[in-house]
Amino acid sequence: MRHLRAVLLALAGVLIAGAIPLLTAPPAAASGNGQSIRPAMGWSSWSFVRRWPTEDKIKAQADALVSSGLDRHGFVYVNLDDFYQKCDSNGFVVDSYGRWTVDSAKFPSGIKALADYVHSKGLKFGFYVTPGIAKNAVLKNTPIEGTSYHAADIADTSTLEKNYNCKNMYYIDYTKPGAQEFVNSWARQFASWGVDYLKIDGVGSQDIPDVRAWDKALRATGRPINYALSNNLAIADAPTWRSLANSWRTQGDVECYCGSGPNGSGYPLTDWSHVTTRFTSAANWQQYAGPGGWNDLDSLEIGNGDQAGLTADQRRSQFTLWSMAGAPLLLGTDLTQLDPVDAAMLTNDRLIAVDQDGYAAKRIVSSGVNQVWSKREDSGDYVVALFNTGTTGSSTATVDWSQVGFTGSGQVTDLWSGADKGTVADTYSATLRPGEARLIRVAPLGTRTVRYQAEQAGITSGSTVDTDHPGFTGTGFVNTANAAGAYVEWTVDSAAARNASVAIRYANGSTVGRPMDVTVNGTVVSANRAFNGTGSWDTWAASTLTVPLKAGANTIRVTATTANGAPNVDALDRS
Numbered sequence: 168m169r170h171l172r173a174v175l176l177a178l179a180g181v182l183i184a185g186a187i188p189l190l191t192a193p194p195a196a197a198s199g200n201g202q203s204i205r206p207a208m209g210w211s212s213w214s215f216v217r218r219w220p221t222e223d224k225i226k227a228q229a230d231a232l233v234s235s236g237l238d239r240h241g242f243v244y245v246n247l248d249d250f251y252q253k254c255d256s257n258g259f260v261v262d263s264y265g266r267w268t269v270d271s272a273k274f275p276s277g278i279k280a281l282a283d284y285v286h287s288k289g290l291k292f293g294f295y296v297t298p299g300i301a302k303n304a305v306l307k308n309t310p311i312e313g314t315s316y317h318a319a320d321i322a323d324t325s326t327l328e329k330n331y332n333c334k335n336m337y338y339i340d341y342t343k344p345g346a347q348e349f350v351n352s353w354a355r356q357f358a359s360w361g362v363d364y365l366k367i368d369g370v371g372s373q374d375i376p377d378v379r380a381w382d383k384a385l386r387a388t389g390r391p392i393n394y395a396l397s398n399n400l401a402i403a404d405a406p407t408w409r410s411l412a413n414s415w416r417t418q419g420d421v422e423c424y425c426g427s428g429p430n431g432s433g434y435p436l437t438d439w440s441h442v443t444t445r446f447t448s449a450a451n452w453q454q455y456a457g458p459g460g461w462n463d464l465d466s467l468e469i470g471n472g473d474q475a476g477l478t479a480d481q482r483r484s485q486f487t488l489w490s491m492a493g494a495p496l497l498l499g500t501d502l503t504q505l506d507p508v509d510a511a512m513l514t515n516d517r518l519i520a521v522d523q524d525g526y527a528a529k530r531i532v533s534s535g536v537n538q539v540w541s542k543r544e545d546s547g548d549y550v551v552a553l554f555n556t557g558t559t560g561s562s563t564a565t566v567d568w569s570q571v572g573f574t575g576s577g578q579v580t581d582l583w584s585g586a587d588k589g590t591v592a593d594t595y596s597a598t599l600r601p602g603e604a605r606l607i608r609v610a611p612l613g614t615r616t617v618r619y620q621a622e623q624a625g626i627t628s629g630s631t632v633d634t635d636h637p638g639f640t641g642t643g644f645v646n647t648a649n650a651a652g653a654y655v656e657w658t659v660d661s662a663a664a665r666n667a668s669v670a671i672r673y674a675n676g677s678t679v680g681r682p683m684d685v686t687v688n689g690t691v692v693s694a695n696r697a698f699n700g701t702g703s704w705d706t707w708a709a710s711t712l713t714v715p716l717k718a719g720a721n722t723i724r725v726t727a728t729t730a731n732g733a734p735n736v737d738a739l740d741r742s
């Protein structure tokens with residue numbers, strides 16, 4: 168299967184080409200950075216390579232991503248984590264502008280050459296930093312590139328930042344001139360090296376100024392850079408993380424640090440208890456995940472068989488949970504020693520499609536060792552995962568379709584095997600071994616709710632498809648021109664002539680109503696329908712009405728009736 172994002176874009180292109188007026192414009196530059204519309208997929212050095220990354224080791228993993236074919240399933244990021252830097256007794260050794268230097272014993276050709284190599288394989292390069300400014304920068308009082316300021320002007324030497332390597336990172340006082348410019352200079356360096364993904368680690372709520380500064384700095388480079396926050400972030404600040412970054416670690420590390428090597432490195436990389444704790448955080452953080460910002464459950468420890476610390480059942484369960492949660496799929500294993508059983512798991516496009524469908528599932532049953540998770544996709548299918556999280560004995564997990572979101576019968580497909588499981592009425596059960604999961608897709612046989620994305624509809628010229636206000640679904644939302652007559656028009660199917668319920672999902676961050684006419688097959692069915700302020704452009708609401716549909720294709724258009732234009736329009740749900 169081709170890279171999923173490419174498939175989605177191609178699909179959007181076909182639908183737009185088939186519709187009426189139209190125009191597709193690049194996302195407007197504003198607060199959203201437009202990155203990670205779907206969760207990142209690739210590999211990270213921390214779990215397996217740990218504290219001894221070298222350019223040869225990273226290149227070997229990049230080679231393996233390609234030779235295994237994992238890249239063609241969407242695994243494209245090669246992320247170099249911590250321990251690439253050079254330390255002395257005062258912490259990080261810095262360059263002439265106070266930024267970390269790379270350990271040339273580990274990376275003799277430098278990071279740009281490594282990124283170039285990764286790019287030459289059609290992959291993307293990820294890199295790593297932590298907040299603050301190095302003590303050595305302050306000791307040498309290095310200049311801040313492009314300014315008349317120096318390290319000592321911006322460092323708060325009274326406190327040290329969290330850092331897991333050379334330590335000795337002072338806080339930056341962002342009220343000082345030169346502070347943002349220092350971070351900008353670092354981000355410019357990363358961009359010039361070809362960084363496509365930046366993890367900022369050791370971040371907590373005390374570092375929100377750093378998180379903001381790095382967000383600004385990355386945007387200022389003009390290079391698209393996926394921005395990841397780590398680790399164990401506070402859920403109380405989830406709206407802040409979501410407004411600034413593309414993913415955020417919901418917990419500490421998935422690694423057990425129980426391996427036989429130094430500092431607990433080596434196999435096993437993890438254990439089941441480090442996976443099972445993620446069920447609760449994925450449930451608690453579910454509401455914050457969506458296109459452009461995802462809950463990072465940490466590395467997926469699949470690729471090296473049982474020695475990674477999980478049984479095959481547990482590995483499939485880990486992949487199942489991550490996919491249901493819409494979590495980044497960053498492999499922690501040694502891809503040069505890919506186990507065939509695990510390779511089959513990782514190249515299961517049905518699982519990958521669930522991860523990349525743009526939705527994070529909700530936990531709908533949690534009863535002892537059993538859990539059931541569910542989400543609805545745009546097609547109207549539900550994806551349901553049932554788990555036995557226990558370590559001893561089989562157990563039967565059960566869910567009613569009414570808990571999933573529909574009634575009657577559904578056509579069930581097992582997503583791990585691909586097998587058609589026939590029609591199942593009312594209730595679904597699975598008897599599961601300890602650590603086992605069942606992942607199914609259910610197509611309701613009766614009325615289903617289908618989501619028609621606005622970015623795939625016809626839109627008037629002067630309108631754009633934007634991604635800068637989180638909470639949209641699909642791959643963006645429509646920002647119409649601020650003019651009367653601006654519209655969004657969907658082609659909506661119906662199996663039979665009937666009255667159908669239609670919900671228009673929108674946001675209006677202004678304080679003035681943005682009324683629209685709702686027209687079905689050329690007839691106004693709701694004139695000047697109110698689409699009042701929702702409080703912010705990030706707060707989405709639905710306006711639901713019943714409309715007459717004929718059998719087959721119908722056009723449903725919403726047209727702004729005032730000079731303010733339409734609200735931002737995300738999608739139309741037809742039930």
Ligand code: GCU
Nearest residue numbers: 197646647649677704732735
């Ligand atoms: C802001 C907002 C847009 C919105 C526009 C409007 O610019 O960011 O998303 O469409 O206002 O008033 O229509």
Ligand code: CA
Nearest residue numbers: 646647648649
């Ligand atoms: Ca607008």
